Amino acid sequence: MKKLINAAETAVDDALAGMAAAHPSLRVRDRVVYRASGPRAGKVGLVSGGGSGHEPLHAGFVGYGMLDAACPGEVFTSPVPDQIIEATAAVDGGAGVLHIVKNYTGDVLNFEMAAELCEDVEVASVLVDDDVAVQDSLYTAGRRGTGATLFVEKIAGALAEEGAPLAGVAAVAAAVDERSRSFGVALTSCTTPAAGKPTFDLPEGEVELGIGIHGEPGRTRVALASARELAGVAMDAIHRDLPLEGDLLVLLNGMGGTPLMELYVAFGEVESYIRGKGARVARSLVGNYVTSLDMQGFSVTICRLDDTLTRLWDAPVETPGLRWGR
Amino acid sequence: MKKLINAAETAVDDALAGMAAAHPSLRVRDRVVYRASGPRAGKVGLVSGGGSGHEPLHAGFVGYGMLDAACPGEVFTSPVPDQIIEATAAVDGGAGVLHIVKNYTGDVLNFEMAAELCEDVEVASVLVDDDVAVQDSLYTAGRRGTGATLFVEKIAGALAEEGAPLAGVAAVAAAVDERSRSFGVALTSCTTPAAGKPTFDLPEGEVELGIGIHGEPGRTRVALASARELAGVAMDAIHRDLPLEGDLLVLLNGMGGTPLMELYVAFGEVESYIRGKGARVARSLVGNYVTSLDMQGFSVTICRLDDTLTRLWDAPVETPGLRWGR
Amino acid sequence: MEHLDITLDTAFFVAWFEDVARTVRLHRDRLIELDAAIGDADHGANLDRGLSEVRAALAGWPPTSPIQVLVSAGTTLIRRVGGASGPLYGSLFRSMGKALEPPVTLAGFAAAFDAGVVAVERLGKAAPGDKTMVDALVPAARALALAVRDGVAAPEAFALAGRAAEDGARATVPLQARKGRASYLGGRSVGHEDPGAASSALIVGSLATVASGLRQVPGDT
Amino acid sequence: MEHLDITLDTAFFVAWFEDVARTVRLHRDRLIELDAAIGDADHGANLDRGLSEVRAALAGWPPTSPIQVLVSAGTTLIRRVGGASGPLYGSLFRSMGKALEPPVTLAGFAAAFDAGVVAVERLGKAAPGDKTMVDALVPAARALALAVRDGVAAPEAFALAGRAAEDGARATVPLQARKGRASYLGGRSVGHEDPGAASSALIVGSLATVASGLRQVPGDT
Ligand SMILES: Nc1ncnc2c1ncn2[C@@H]1O[C@H](COP(=O)(O)OP(=O)(O)O)[C@@H](O)[C@H]1O
Ligand SMILES: Nc1ncnc2c1ncn2[C@@H]1O[C@H](COP(=O)(O)OP(=O)(O)O)[C@@H](O)[C@H]1O
Numbered sequence A, B: 001m002k003k004l005i006n007a008a009e010t011a012v013d014d015a016l017a018g019m020a021a022a023h024p025s026l027r028v029r030d031r032v033v034y035r036a037s038g039p040r041a042g043k044v045g046l047v048s049g050g051g052s053g054h055e056p057l058h059a060g061f062v063g064y065g066m067l068d069a070a071c072p073g074e075v076f077t078s079p080v081p082d083q084i085i086e087a088t089a090a091v092d093g094g095a096g097v098l099h100i101v102k103n104y105t106g107d108v109l110n111f112e113m114a115a116e117l118c119e120d121v122e123v124a125s126v127l128v129d130d131d132v133a134v135q136d137s138l139y140t141a142g143r144r145g146t147g148a149t150l151f152v153e154k155i156a157g158a159l160a161e162e163g164a165p166l167a168g169v170a171a172v173a174a175a176v177d178e179r180s181r182s183f184g185v186a187l188t189s190c191t192t193p194a195a196g197k198p199t200f201d202l203p204e205g206e207v208e209l210g211i212g213i214h215g216e217p218g219r220t221r222v223a224l225a226s227a228r229e230l231a232g233v234a235m236d237a238i239h240r241d242l243p244l245e246g247d248l249l250v251l252l253n254g255m256g257g258t259p260l261m262e263l264y265v266a267f268g269e270v271e272s273y274i275r276g277k278g279a280r281v282a283r284s285l286v287g288n289y290v291t292s293l294d295m296q297g298f299s300v301t302i303c304r305l306d307d308t309l310t311r312l313w314d315a316p317v318e319t320p321g322l323r324w325g326r
Numbered sequence C, D: 001m002e003h004l005d006i007t008l009d010t011a012f013f014v015a016w017f018e019d020v021a022r023t024v025r026l027h028r029d030r031l032i033e034l035d036a037a038i039g040d041a042d043h044g045a046n047l048d049r050g051l052s053e054v055r056a057a058l059a060g061w062p063p064t065s066p067i068q069v070l071v072s073a074g075t076t077l078i079r080r081v082g083g084a085s086g087p088l089y090g091s092l093f094r095s096m097g098k099a100l101e102p103p104v105t106l107a108g109f110a111a112a113f114d115a116g117v118v119a120v121e122r123l124g125k126a127a128p129g130d131k132t133m134v135d136a137l138v139p140a141a142r143a144l145a146l147a148v149r150d151g152v153a154a155p156e157a158f159a160l161a162g163r164a165a166e167d168g169a170r171a172t173v174p175l176q177a178r179k180g181r182a183s184y185l186g187g188r189s190v191g192h193e194d195p196g197a198a199s200s201a202l203i204v205g206s207l208a209t210v211a212s213g214l215r216q217v218p219g220d221t
């Protein structure tokens, strides 16, 4: 394993220290990343969190128009209730706090425990579960939360910034999740600092289809194919689940180790696929946003926009990871 | 080799098509990337270019406050004069055009040939050569241009946007280059699509010091060390060449395959190094900006700011790769 | 067999967690590998980190009752581990502690352990056969209850529970996961032991180790 | 030896570039590997791409003089290759073409080739010993001039030039690079053959191949 770290045990804290040094707009305390500006009275607070290793998610999305606080756990390990309780109390501006939770057993349990203990704050939760590679069923853990988390954080963040009440912010967050679907493909495994070797072996010439963002193996393994074919597999899976129509918001996301040049190649294929279905890429993002350490590969996330969602997507945002309009 | 491409031969064009699809603010024609808004009368035009594989450099820096056009060559191969001539003519708003050229024999020769043939346009050139890993000498190719290119493009772009004349824009570009130094470290080699295998072998447990951005091997190979030690090596080399003092602009740049989390760890170390020298990180960027395909590793670029440079750095910029203030 | 029995006092519970911490550290990499196969390769690191915190907490603030040991250990796991296993194991021990009545008999222990397991099942909404820690914990609880019914002494009862947990863990191999991260794999989860079931077997196994007082501890870090 | 001589007509020059294109394709991966060792692993791909363009251009628009062949080939290389070698090889052939006087004698060829090499030296500001293509081109030009002085026929003269270029290329191995990308390596550039010198040896070598008409072309792609 080759990692640019000091030690596996200190990697998360060292990275947070670096983030704080790099971004005067952030404040880091007790493993919670806040806006340095503090809570705004009357604004709904947005708190998210999850394992580290997905940067810029979540801490890179703390700032105007997006999150108020992020709770980073150990690498690929959800945060603990203390962090969430602390963050929730700190960002409450009197209008309540929305917890944005990716649907993983660990994240769900820790956020639930925290929410129960946040007695003085009105807390609502939205569960993000957009990954169509996972069969959705009442009898399983359900779909994973992946790329749609960025959409939920951006759009709910914009509505909160407008002064909407907690119920409204929670409702738009849920609507975004409902209208979003993702599918991921890995060319290589990631390597966690704690394990020190790749989570799975993926030989030359093979790719994993339907991977998550924690190095979980995918649903199937197939021969390496062209960007066009791989994008086609991802888009077919999404289209089967949520027919592509109208104006779409598209995230062509790198898993952390894939160069931007290749992501643009894949985006070109996704865009023609969408055009081929008679739908339209109205807004897009191409880059490493919801990553899995050093994994090479990509995921596509699609959200069916409506006028409100488009307006909220376009609203100003000022975070280390996403910025426009200010 | 595992790459998210359709074929090695089409990778550059496919990526450009994807860029065009992703960014309505760009227009791509004959391997030149322009602002879709076209040239602005009276504004100095900024043209840069170089081999592909360094994304977002340069095409990702086309837009308000930065470049007017970028000329991407094949992977790691400088563009040809035709592209540069075409771009220069197209972006001239009557105030002349500045060529921003990284100091590589290929880039220099092709830009020189182009400039000679741009008879109807007043052309000035600035050579970026910031890499302290390379010995500077009249009798060699001189220092490479690396991370400082981003600084030059941003700051000269801001001055051009203010309406400054060509000589002024060229002068600030040269000043930024003069005040900037870089040093890079590779944890792994990159793999070019054409070669299909890593450019150099870098065994587990070893790193290359003083690498460039084209997979050129570095000056020495040493045992893998902590982020603190590697940042120290880079910063020592820079500090020896240009003493760190006053307000600094710092780019902690990933080589394309290094996760953001690790870049933040390294940035934390760079920031403490700088504080230890009594200087100050006044502005910073952390991320994959001047990359070398899928290489893992990082480079640091330091620019000694003054009030003018700080003002120009802070000025609004709106490009796919760098955006603030609008 | 009464001469072979032991006292389930505070020291016993402290020794239990010390042995669990040691054992999990020894099996850290195996647990990571099990989790790498059908999860995210952190289970061994998570538990190892959490249990050294438990140990530190118990050492720094000597608890005066078995209930305190269990509740403190559970709280520490909830506060320091994260992931799925943090809240689940945390609840196991907290609920167990809350259900315990002093002085602790084997019957009381068995009942409290069962309460802990029920809390895990409730929190995780997992049933036996879902390929989770529940598949090791439920057989262990059952074995303890049977031992109590049969009047077996504690060391022997713990040994039976440990074997039941181990068998339960091994029995997760052919199962398809329906809960937790492994469920994402669908049919590909078949053929691998569940890491949480494996760690549960270690936890239960430590009871017997401590009770028997026989095991040579191979170095402590 | 006059009966062994050949006519340096348009067809000869076209055949030269065709053989160069074929040969460079055959040696593409070796040139990439040489460039990987002390550069950026693109020299073989660059030249291969450029020379197929040269071939396509010559095929599409049949040139009617050696000058046209050279100038067109040089222009295509400048317009299509990029990198350091594009302008350098482009200038070599363009300058050579411009210096050529019809009808082409071996003496005329040698003088024009020398003019091309001087153009490369000027453009790249490299001298022999800097570990560049110049280290193969200069000896080749010298060998041609000597052959002319000694009245050697063209096929033999080209063979001598080819051997001189090859020796020149091989002699770059122990040198430390002072120009081009390899110069960044400092002392670490020692021990590797310069890729541009290697491709120059192929280019000059093709002259003899075409002139002798002997070489079996091992497949064309
Ligand atoms: N819903 C659940 N109920 C009971 N146990 C569960 C559940 N989900 C996961 N587990 C257990 O947790 C283990 C994984 O723990 P760990 O790796 O620490 O957490 P994470 O899955 O969040 O990375 C699984 O092997 C399984 O035994
Ligand atoms: N200044 C120079 N003068 C002459 N030849 C040079 C010079 N710089 C580089 N070369 C030649 O160019 C070759 C590299 O060509 P190529 O790999 O195509 O370009 P690049 O270095 O831009 O990737 C070198 O091996 C060397 O022979």
Ligand SMILES: [Mg+2]
Residues within 6 Å of the ligand: A051, A075, A076, A077, A078, A106, C040, C042, C083, C084
């Ligand atoms: Mg985990």
Ligand SMILES: [Mg+2]
Residues within 6 Å of the ligand: B051, B076, B077, B078, B106, D040, D042, D083, D084
């Ligand atoms: Mg090159």
Ligand SMILES: [Mg+2]
Residues within 6 Å of the ligand: C035, C039, C040, C041, C042, C043, C083, C181
């Ligand atoms: Mg896990």
Ligand SMILES: [Mg+2]
Residues within 6 Å of the ligand: D035, D039, D040, D041, D042, D043, D083, D181
């Ligand atoms: Mg090269």
